[in-house]
Amino acid sequence: MVYWPLASSHFPIQTNEGLEWLGSEALRRLPWLRHGFSLRCGGVSARPAEGLNLGFAHADSREAVEENRRRFFHALGVENLLLADLQQVHSARACRATLAGGAVAYVSAARSGPDAATGPLAETRAATLQSKPEADILTTNEPGILLAIRTADCLPILIADPERRAIAAVHAGWRGTLEGVTEAAVFEMARSFASKPASLLAALGPSIRSCCYEVGPEVEEAFRNRSPENQAFFLRPNPESRARLDLVAANLAQLDSSGIPSSQIHVADFCTACRTDLFFSHRKEGALTGRMMAVIGIAQP
Ligand SMILES: [Zn+2]
Numbered sequence: 001m002v003y004w005p006l007a008s009s010h011f012p013i014q015t016n017e018g019l020e021w022l023g024s025e026a027l028r029r030l031p032w033l034r035h036g037f038s039l040r041c042g043g044v045s046a047r048p049a050e051g052l053n054l055g056f057a058h059a060d061s062r063e064a065v066e067e068n069r070r071r072f073f074h075a076l077g078v079e080n081l082l083l084a085d086l087q088q089v090h091s092a093r094a095c096r097a098t099l100a101g102g103a104v105a106y107v108s109a110a111r112s113g114p115d116a117a118t119g120p121l122a123e124t125r126a127a128t129l130q131s132k133p134e135a136d137i138l139t140t141n142e143p144g145i146l147l148a149i150r151t152a153d154c155l156p157i158l159i160a161d162p163e164r165r166a167i168a169a170v171h172a173g174w175r176g177t178l179e180g181v182t183e184a185a186v187f188e189m190a191r192s193f194a195s196k197p198a199s200l201l202a203a204l205g206p207s208i209r210s211c212c213y214e215v216g217p218e219v220e221e222a223f224r225n226r227s228p229e230n231q232a233f234f235l236r237p238n239p240e241s242r243a244r245l246d247l248v249a250a251n252l253a254q255l256d257s258s259g260i261p262s263s264q265i266h267v268a269d270f271c272t273a274c275r276t277d278l279f280f281s282h283r284k285e286g287a288l289t290g291r292m293m294a295v296i297g298i299a300q301p
Pocket residue numbers: 208209210211212271272273274
């Protein structure tokens with residue numbers, strides 16, 4: 001089975017005020033939507049997170065990250081949106097961001113995904129949190145909120161529903177992908193906003209690709225234990241070499257089985273590990289490297 005989308009995938013590099021980022025041509029056509037995938041060029045951080053590091057870390061100063069974020073949000077024209085982000089834990093858990101008293105709050109369902117309780121029971125289990133929740137899917141249908149996912153090799157996925165004006169941002173590493181994080185995101189949009197999968201647009205940003213993503217036998221086994229068909233996501237250049245995981249193919253399969261037409265799925269053709277001139281790569285540069293951000297928000301009317 002081939003999961004590669006049929007639509008050509010245009011992710012031109014955008015420029016504003018001397019800062020560059022990647023945007024999806026398909027998402028840019030929605031006038032109410034703001035989005036972008038950051039690049040590493042144009043920031044003030046020093047080694048080992050040299051460039052536009054957008055993640056707070058011991059190896060970088062808070063002031064540098066705040067200045068980088070200010071530049072990125074200003075270039076995108078989203079500085080008036082309130083940032084919503086997560087403690088990313090490689091799960092398939094979802095949270096809905098909402099505005100409460102001029103600040104972002106997070107509504108987390110106790111369980112998410114196709115097996116979760118829906119309706120009144122799900123609502124009673126939901127908890128509203130002021131601090132960043134542990135989850136890997138953020139959704140909203142409210143203007144004024146900027147959903148953000150931080151990555152340095154993991155796959156960021158942005159989803160928009162042009163009919164219901166709802167959005168999602170997804171963090172998909174191998175563990176989240178194994179747990180069905182992308183399928184869970186589409187399910188959450190349907191549950192929270194009555195989104196129809198057939199209407200959704202999805203943009204898969206830069207990530208480590210199968211050219212570079214060697215994984216151990218335990219990863220291959222974990223995927224195979226879920227379904228023998230998952231073997232299709234592992235490549236081996238020759239019988240003796242370690243397996244390489246095709247994270248994009250695995251998540252395209254989830255989008256496909258969720259019912260999003262392939263013509264509405266767009267993939268940025270960049271490997272973060274191959275292109276450390278453009279991106280931070282945890283695999284290539286180590287844990288102290290910087291973090292990119294994928295952001296999506298509904299503009300204030
Ligand atoms: Zn590569």
